[in-house]
Amino acid sequence: QRQRRYAQDRRGRQRSRDRRQHRIVRQGRTVEAGGGGTAHGALPRDHRGRNEHVNEPTLEAAAGITAGLEAIATDAVERARRAGADQAEACVESSRSFSVEVNGGKIETLKQSATRGLGLRVIVNGAVGFVSSNDLAGDRVDDLARRAVALARLSTPDPANALPTPAEAGGDGADLGLLDPAVVALPAEAEIEMALELERVALAHDPRIRRTDGAHVSSGSGTSVIANSHGLLRASSGAAVSAYVVPLADDRDGKQQNGAYGLTKRRLADLPRMDAIAREAAGRAVARIGARSVATARVPVVMHPDVAGSWIAEMLDAFSGESVIKKASWLTEKLGATIASPLVTLVDDGTLVGGVGSGPHDGEGVATRRNVLIERGVCAMFLYDAYHARRVGTRSTGSAVRGYSSVPGVGFHNLYLEPGGDAPEAILRKADRGFYMTDQGSFGFNSVTGDYSFQAQGFWIERGEKAFPVEGVTVASNSLDMLRNLVAVGSDLRWEGSVASPTILIAEMTVSGSGG
Incomplete structure (x- = not known):
């Protein structure tokens, strides 16, 4: 049983919340x-x-x-x-x-x-x-x-x-x-x-x-x-x-x-x-009282930090050296390529003082470190445990996770999107008209293709402000498109577990609803 913590459960918001909140931490790992x-x-x-x-x-x-x-x-x-x-x-x-x-x-x-x-x-x-x-x-x-x-x-x-x-x-x-x-x-x-x-x-x-x-x-x-x-x-x-x-x-x-x-x-x-x-x-x-659906449209989507954090955690499997070796990652052959907006820097850091996912060493005793996965839009590295590192002739990145009853596998420690300079209110104004996604539900994420499709709740945005609560919609796109179309990153990074993100704005996604 290989722990990939947080990113591995694809069963929607409820279980994502349970996994993040129902954890006790040992040696920089999380266990249910x-x-x-x-x-x-x-x-x-x-x-x-x-x-x-x-x-x-x-x-x-x-x-x-x-x-x-x-x-x-x-x-x-x-x-x-x-x-x-x-x-x-x-x-x-x-x-x-x-x-x-x-x-x-x-x-x-x-x-x-x-x-x-x-x-x-x-x-x-x-x-x-x-x-x-x-x-x-x-x-x-x-x-x-x-x-x-x-x-x-x-x-x-x-x-x-x-x-x-x-x-x-x-x-x-x-x-x-x-x-x-x-x-x-x-x-x-x-x-x-x-x-x-x-x-x-x-x-x-x-x-x-x-x-x-x-x-x-x-x-x-x-x-x-x-x-x-x-x-x-x-x-x-x-x-x-x-x-x-x-x-x-x-x-x-x-x-x-x-x-x-x-x-x-x-x-x-x-x-x-x-x-x-x-x-x-x-x-x-x-x-959320009075929430309703909206008509299907392609619009800007603002992601609340909770939702943005869930998305980057879902993406983590694509950065696993194990997935790349098996060609089960949508980032295979992308190392060194520009895959995202220059606003995007994605980091996994096992050395954060007081971090929920921190630890002095990983599940094989290798010292943890700060690993920059995406640096200003460029796919900078993949994560490895000792075995998968040897498979490709490199060294472990200190990313082995395990419990005593399991063999090590590739995982992460504290995963976060580096904050930008925009206040959340300014990001809503940049969106002007679109969807502010505050919660995600079922459907899921395809770790091989990067396809993203989740039921969602949130608020409709008109003239840069929240107009009314929304439910009964599905938000969909592909992660590469989302990364490339990420046009604003908030200053509101906050840690509530081992994954964190500020508010972000994606220029266009499909919001499918039943409203008129």
Whole structure:
């Protein structure tokens, strides 16, 4: 199971939101968990202390946990070598999470989990075997090592199969601020109260909001260790908090409009207050009341940062070296070519301090870095893990993502479109008449051709201003055309997860509706 985080789910806005908001972060990766969040300033004073029964371990124990996992990882590598592996790699992870969902003023779901596991990858005569387990006892690891070697002997050799050496991996980088003591110490009672506050404030925002589709809060922390037989040893710890709420506003004919909103942060202090999140979500729901379709037309489309972020995440597969090698990318043969407006610079940066997708190293222990995928309109590079880099005679870009129970694959860390100089209001004025797309739904994205076609909600633009809310339309084009016709980039870049974009304006797209 290869994680491509965020870009890989093509099931529409609802699942995109769930994936972005329901994640706990370990070692610069994201792993699915329950819903999430907390609010700086929104907690009662007594909720800022430690709770000895929830969200352990404490920071004081983190160093001991790391040392223990390092010992397990290096021991597993040695056992694999004794079992006959030419090369061996162990990935060991330990994580804890807590989540709460409330609805109707009552707790609907409480989840607390603790996970520890080992993934063992071996290479025998150029062939790979992989096994994983939650049982880390010594005799069990011996059994895993024998099984991994046996699987490798049944597999097909490939000269590109090799593990990174310490020299190839590079240094482990600076402290990126991924483990916030306030997140690790966050009590369950505080998370429950914040989820209740999210829903309470959303319901009080407008009398037309009489219920929600739930309010969610979660936190989690974890440590990951990578060790291999070349002597590479890398460890990292991280934590994150998330919060979101889905208010439902009554519309005509029994319809309801939702205003889902939420975000994920590494630091408790960086998450907005719960009342601010709730008001933003409620305001979105109320603004959609009275939405209608429009007649089919080719018009300028302004993309809200949420929608623009979803689009660039969908595009990410095209920049995967794996996809390019398989000729399953619409960017095959485009390296070095101008593929976009000069306003477009697309970056994946694993070294952002406090970034949700940041980490000192990737899933193979290779140091993360700032990778510029599109530089002022030019396709500048593709992303590689160690295997796919060797396939084409280059080096890993620090882009391997994985969990302990999966082999590495190509993914991203913090993906964003660099901001421009236009305020969002100025971009609406530039559009003059068109569609302001604030939310995307089902249909999807073709990662081979770059075709883009999504159901959408938003606002019709007349004379550079929002005229009325719109629903029941489909917005379609091709990503190369969209990139080339991108004529304005906003200054409003904001981070709410591991993907971010400012407001953008695309000169022309097809908006298909049923209106007259």
